[in-house]
Amino acid sequence: MKPSIVKAQPGDVEKDASMIKQKQMMAAHYERLSNAPETGEKVASTFVPGNLNELLMCFDLVNNLPEVNAIQSGLRKKSGQYIMEAERAGHSEDVCTYVKSDIGMMMKGNIGPNGRELPKPDVLLLSYTGCFTFLKWFELLREQYKCPTIFLQTPYMADGKVTPNMIQYMVKQFKETVIPTLEEVSGVKFDIDRLREYLAKSAKAEDDLVYILETGKNKPSPIDAYFGGIYYIGPIFGAFRGTDDAIDYYKFLREEVDQRMLKGLGPVTPDGPMGEEKYRLVVEGPPNYTSFRQFWKMFYEEGATVVASSYTKVGGTYDYGFRHDPDRPLESLAEYCLGVYTNRSLPMRIDMLTDYINEYEADGLLINSIKSCNSFSAGQLLIMREVEKRTGKPAAFIETDLVDPRYFSAANVKNRLESYFQMVEQKRSGKGAAA
Amino acid sequence: MSNPTTTEIVARAQELYEDLNFTAAREWKDAEPGRKVIGYLPVYIPRELIHAAGFLPLGIMGGGDNLEVIHGDAYYQSYICRIPRSTVELGVSGRVDFVDGMLFPSICDVIRNLSGMWKMLFPEVYSKYFDVPQTYKDEVGGTFYIGEMRELLHDLEELAGRKITDDDINASIAAYNENRQLVNELYALRAAVPWQAPASEAYLIIRAGLALPVQKPSVMLRQYIDAAKAEERPMKDNSKVVVTGMFCEQPPLNLIKSLELSGCYVVDDDFMLVSRWLTKDVPTDGDPVYELSQAFLHHSMSTAAKYEPDLAEKGQFLVRSVRETGAEGVIFASTSFCDPALLDRPMLQNVLKDADIPFIAFKYAENSGQMQPIREQAGTFVDSIKLWSAA
Numbered sequence: 170m171k172p173s174i175v176k177a178q179p180g181d182v183e184k185d186a187s188m189i190k191q192k193q194m195m196a197a198h199y200e201r202l203s204n205a206p207e208t209g210e211k212v213a214s215t216f217v218p219g220n221l222n223e224l225l226m227c228f229d230l231v232n233n234l235p236e237v238n239a240i241q242s243g244l245r246k247k248s249g250q251y252i253m254e255a256e257r258a259g260h261s262e263d264v265c266t267y268v269k270s271d272i273g274m275m276m277k278g279n280i281g282p283n284g285r286e287l288p289k290p291d292v293l294l295l296s297y298t299g300c301f302t303f304l305k306w307f308e309l310l311r312e313q314y315k316c317p318t319i320f321l322q323t324p325y326m327a328d329g330k331v332t333p334n335m336i337q338y339m340v341k342q343f344k345e346t347v348i349p350t351l352e353e354v355s356g357v358k359f360d361i362d363r364l365r366e367y368l369a370k371s372a373k374a375e376d377d378l379v380y381i382l383e384t385g386k387n388k389p390s391p392i393d394a395y396f397g398g399i400y401y402i403g404p405i406f407g408a409f410r411g412t413d414d415a416i417d418y419y420k421f422l423r424e425e426v427d428q429r430m431l432k433g434l435g436p437v438t439p440d441g442p443m444g445e446e447k448y449r450l451v452v453e454g455p456p457n458y459t460s461f462r463q464f465w466k467m468f469y470e471e472g473a474t475v476v477a478s479s480y481t482k483v484g485g486t487y488d489y490g491f492r493h494d495p496d497r498p499l500e501s502l503a504e505y506c507l508g509v510y511t512n513r514s515l516p517m518r519i520d521m522l523t524d525y526i527n528e529y530e531a532d533g534l535l536i537n538s539i540k541s542c543n544s545f546s547a548g549q550l551l552i553m554r555e556v557e558k559r560t561g562k563p564a565a566f567i568e569t570d571l572v573d574p575r576y577f578s579a580a581n582v583k584n585r586l587e588s589y590f591q592m593v594e595q596k597r598s599g600k601g602a603a604a
Numbered sequence: 605m606s607n608p609t610t611t612e613i614v615a616r617a618q619e620l621y622e623d624l625n626f627t628a629a630r631e632w633k634d635a636e637p638g639r640k641v642i643g644y645l646p647v648y649i650p651r652e653l654i655h656a657a658g659f660l661p662l663g664i665m666g667g668g669d670n671l672e673v674i675h676g677d678a679y680y681q682s683y684i685c686r687i688p689r690s691t692v693e694l695g696v697s698g699r700v701d702f703v704d705g706m707l708f709p710s711i712c713d714v715i716r717n718l719s720g721m722w723k724m725l726f727p728e729v730y731s732k733y734f735d736v737p738q739t740y741k742d743e744v745g746g747t748f749y750i751g752e753m754r755e756l757l758h759d760l761e762e763l764a765g766r767k768i769t770d771d772d773i774n775a776s777i778a779a780y781n782e783n784r785q786l787v788n789e790l791y792a793l794r795a796a797v798p799w800q801a802p803a804s805e806a807y808l809i810i811r812a813g814l815a816l817p818v819q820k821p822s823v824m825l826r827q828y829i830d831a832a833k834a835e836e837r838p839m840k841d842n843s844k845v846v847v848t849g850m851f852c853e854q855p856p857l858n859l860i861k862s863l864e865l866s867g868c869y870v871v872d873d874d875f876m877l878v879s880r881w882l883t884k885d886v887p888t889d890g891d892p893v894y895e896l897s898q899a900f901l902h903h904s905m906s907t908a909a910k911y912e913p914d915l916a917e918k919g920q921f922l923v924r925s926v927r928e929t930g931a932e933g934v935i936f937a938s939t940s941f942c943d944p945a946l947l948d949r950p951m952l953q954n955v956l957k958d959a960d961i962p963f964i965a966f967k968y969a970e971n972s973g974q975m976q977p978i979r980e981q982a983g984t985f986v987d988s989i990k991l992w993s994a995a
């Protein structure tokens with residue numbers, strides 16, 4: 170069965186059709202997941218970086234993303250209790266809180282954001298891309314679910330290049346293990362033309378996503394590429410890449426952003442349209458989700474817009490030119506996995522952030538360092554100093570966590586931000602040196 | 605010449621272990637023009653390839669508790685383990701300025717990111733992230749690994765300014781086979797008569813070996829094993845335990861000694877796995893790179909940094925270790941903030957529960973100073989093991 174297409178109503182464009190569309194898509198997706206035991210649809214759990222949604226669709230598998238579930242738990246303020254639950258069961262306080270949120274949620278009945286139980290996965294697609302923790306996370310889930318687990322290794326882009334050995338390794342894994350196991354689990358024969366069709370759709374939506382993200386170069390920026398960006402990447406990083414839904418969503422979004430740009434408007438925030446754009450920032454690192462609105466407010470209240478971010482590249486670095494390519498289906502999936510932000514070396518990350526500051530004419534770099542995420546956090550202090558040195562723009566460092574509310578100290582974050590904005594002001598007026 | 609005593613050998617090993625300027629490696633390098641030293645971090649590097657280039661593979665296992673970290677903390681947040689910051693300290697303080705290359709094995713995201721930091725901090729020094737397969741089919745992971753080793757060989761040839769032949773590599777494989785046999789012999793001795801070869805001494809002997817060209821540690825190991833067998837040392841009423849989780853950031857020596865003082869005979873561990881990663885001799889008469897890949901895929905140790913494809917096999921290495929050494933319990937000693945060790949721990953503990961093997965767990969850092977809580981915890985554990993086995 171192919172995924173159903175949710176149609177937004179005509180006329181919605183003026184009142185943020187994209188938002189409505191996304192809500193409908195997400196709701197329908199979670200319902201589809203919850204209904205899986207009744208409908209008999211099979212479910213694959215996998216990760217956002219290295220997400221092979223098009224391939225999963227070729228086997229009629231429904232994509233379940235534990236990272237997205239953890240985000241949802243964070244936004245709904247449930248992750249704190251889930252994490253405690255996992256810690257009570259013996260998980261260390263030191264490890265990635267996404268994992269503990271997921272495990273705690275499982276222990277509490279695995280209730281999804283729709284209030285209904287999420288299904289047990291029929292297969293775990295352990296796409297080992299850009300994060301070591303993924304490997305342990307799915308070993309932990311495998312221990313619980315005892316379902317087939319497919320390991321797909323994405324070699325690390327340590328030297329800033331993709332070598333033929335890397336591509337061949339990944340394509341071989343697709344052919345020798347990933348595809349045969351998915352066939353076995355789903356009972357569906359692999360059809361490469363079906364994959365091509367989905368990949369072509371992906372590329373179309375990807376074009377629009379890049380267009381939208383790059384509108385951040387305008388002054389004022391019509392988007393917030395971090396807080397808003399998290400919504401914008403949802404469909405393409407999640408279960409919708411390769412679908413008509415995603416194409417529609419990005420089309421609507423593009424139209425809305427174009428309109429805002431034409432009118433010279435800034436981003437839309439939870440409190441309505443943003444006022445004057447005072448600061449243009451590039452942000453590195455994931456956000457905090459447990460106090461997401463409060464966190465965002467600290468920015469828009471001060472007139473700070475994030476014009477570009479690295480987090481919106483964890484599920485693909487499309488702005489660097491990558492597109493899924495129907496003519497080279499498996500190679501293209503391999504290149505996609507290899508290129509995601511967290512699979513990039515530190516020097517590549519530094520280059521990217523420096524480019525963003527220059528190209529988006531930002532006032533500086535802000536790093537939100539996540540206590541429990543080694544993949545992002547290890548090396549960020551060097552990144553900060555290096556980007557500062559190369560751009561001459563001030564950088565600042567704040568520390569929070571993704572979904573553990575214990576590590577979000579609003580007062581600290583606010584203080585840091587306020588001094589950072591002062592630093593930017595000083596820099597502008599040529600008074601102070603970068604801190 | 606008479607064989608030195610264990611005390612003498614251990615004293616020399618301790619000297620090498622404590623020398624954070626790596627004088628022995630510097631001296632080796634200076635002894636002949638053209639010599640080069642390649643540093644590597646935990647957990648595993650095919651040292652045979654470095655040796656075959658005529659270079660010295662130098663194990664850099666962090667700074668330990670003797671290194672004052674002055675600059676390193678400016679590179680890492682408080683919630684990241686110690687080994688990367690002390691390694692950066694070794695770098696920026698000039699202690700490894702004689703090293704001609706650094707290899708960062710694929711073990712976790714911290715070491716992975718450190719590989720990029722090293723490139724930024726020391727652009728003039730060769731450095732490489734060394735990727736290894738996590739899939740174990742010959743034609744898939746094996747082929748990839750052969751490709752990665754060939755890339756490394758190519759780089760080493762450039763550094764050496766000469767071709768590295770199969771004969772060179774086979775000769776190095778033979779040298780490391782011998783070294784591993786000796787390390788294994790020492791572990792077997794420890795398991796059988798731990799009072800003759802305590803873990804704290806064995807640790808120093810093997811650790812010292814990481815700073816010397818392979819022939820020297822082999823001699824040292826031979827001498828130590830012979831001396832340990834020959835000397836009469838008092839047997840204590842200790843309990844045999846296996847410790848696990850120390851595969852990357854190394855424990856302070858005092859921690860191992862504290863475990864011994866609290867009544868443990870540590871009969872197996874995962875310290876410095878590089879010295880016994882390959883569990884069988886690697887054939888010396890074939891295509892050496894292929895043989896090294898086969899050994900990696902099919903005859904290598906299990907650790908948290910490695911994917912276990914078979915659920916039924918998960919953690920069984922620990923059960924086997926307990927059974928084979930006659931240990932009575934397991935101590936999970938994990939580095940603080942170490943995702944691989946700490947995420948693996950609950951799974952391993954479940955396996956031990958099923959196998960009815962008692963365990964305790966604590967965390968440490970390479971610079972942990974306070975041993976009292978660990979001593980107390982381990983002491984209580986030993987007491988409970990004794991009660992349990994008497995019941």
Ligand code: SF4
Pocket residue numbers: 265266267268299300301302303511541542543544545571
């Ligand atoms: S990328 Fe970071 S937050 Fe995501 S799973 Fe890995 S460690 Fe956790």
Ligand code: SF4
Pocket residue numbers: 685686687688711712713714715852853939941942943944945
């Ligand atoms: S101690 Fe653990 S987290 Fe730290 S570098 Fe080693 S394996 Fe990685």
